[in-house]
Amino acid sequence: MYTIVAIHRAPKDPQAFDEYYENVHIPIVRRFPGVSAIRYGHVGDSTGTDAYLICNVEFPDKAAFDIAAASSVMTEALEDLPKFVTGQLDLHYVETVDHLATGAAA
Known part of the structure; x- marks a missing residue:
């Protein structure tokens, strides 16, 4: 699996951020x-970090991510960020490995 990990730091207006994120940005993603x-x-609050919201956007593999990364929709999503991100944003691209807990359903 290949994952975009977005770590949003505290926004200036949390309520406005949440509304925009849920109603505009996530529908693009x-x-x-x-x-x-x-x-x-x-x-x-008890984590000792200034992170506000963490989002994982998952793809089956790197090839699928590469197709999305080259798409006009990815461009639209990246151009949307300045419209609501007022705190720091860290984006990470991660090749992930799944390990299920003993007894967990696949």
């Missing part, structure tokens, strides 16, 4: 060709 899953959540 859902249109990436080949995307298999989008998982995101707010970081708890």
Whole structure:
């Protein structure tokens, strides 16, 4: 699997960020060709980090990611970032390996 990991730092206006993220940005990301899953959540206060929200955008493999990366939808998503990101954003591209816990369903 190949994953984009986006770590959003605290925005100036969390409510405006959340509304835009859910209603505008995520619908763009859902249109990436080949995307298999989008998982995101707010970081708890007890973690000792300034991260606000972490999002994983998953693809079956690097080839599928490469197709999405070259798409007009990826360009649209990247051009959308300055419209709502007011804190620092770290983007990481990760080749991931899944290990299921003992007894977990595949």
